[in-house]
Amino acid sequence: MTTVSPATPALTDLVAAVRKVIDMRVDWAHTADLVADQLRAHLPGPDLLTPDQRRGHPDRPAGHVLHAEPDGTFSILGLVWRPGQSTRIHDHITWCVVGVLAGTEHEELFDESLNPVGVRDNHSGEVSGFAPPGDIHRIRNDRSETAISLHIYGTDITRVGTSVRRYYD
Numbered sequence: 603m604t605t606v607s608p609a610t611p612a613l614t615d616l617v618a619a620v621r622k623v624i625d626m627r628v629d630w631a632h633t634a635d636l637v638a639d640q641l642r643a644h645l646p647g648p649d650l651l652t653p654d655q656r657r658g659h660p661d662r663p664a665g666h667v668l669h670a671e672p673d674g675t676f677s678i679l680g681l682v683w684r685p686g687q688s689t690r691i692h693d694h695i696t697w698c699v700v701g702v703l704a705g706t707e708h709e710e711l712f713d714e715s716l717n718p719v720g721v722r723d724n725h726s727g728e729v730s731g732f733a734p735p736g737d738i739h740r741i742r743n744d745r746s747e748t749a750i751s752l753h754i755y756g757t758d759i760t761r762v763g764t765s766v767r768r769y770y771d
């Protein structure tokens with residue numbers, strides 16, 4: 603997951619838009635909202651990933667780093683979920699914005715005692731953003747087609763290795 607894919611024109615526009623928001627240096631929650639606005643305005647199609655990347659991995663959700671900002675302020679990943687694939691219950695070390703490019707992601711939200719506090723289905727074309735704390739969740743592809751999503755994190759994933767702060771299961 604540490605090899606950065608070559609940039610595409612769709613990604614170049616998105617990166618420029620996100621960079622402008624980051625340069626405003628507002629707090630995490632506000633940054634997540636503003637980056638979500640930019641991802642809605644510049645949402646690429648699933649062909650942002652190569653056909654090989656879009657196939658996914660048989661054992662786990664497959665992550666592909668599409669951009670890592672040189673100053674470490676953000677990075678962009680493509681995630682590919684085959685039917686039935688799921689994350690563990692986790693939260694994050696930074697803000698995160700997710701846009702679904704294909705399929706549907708089923709998201710379960712939890713409080714700090716791991717009581718379920720909400721579920722939602724994030725459909726293709728939908729974008730959401732959040733910032734810790736209160737961001738404990740699990741994402742699962744509970745449909746019969748592959749799901750693809752774009753994740754923007756407020757850190758350089760290639761340097762820190764993961765966006766996860768802690769696993770709860």
Ligand SMILES: [Fe+2]
Nearest residue numbers: 692693694739
């Ligand atoms: Fe997450």
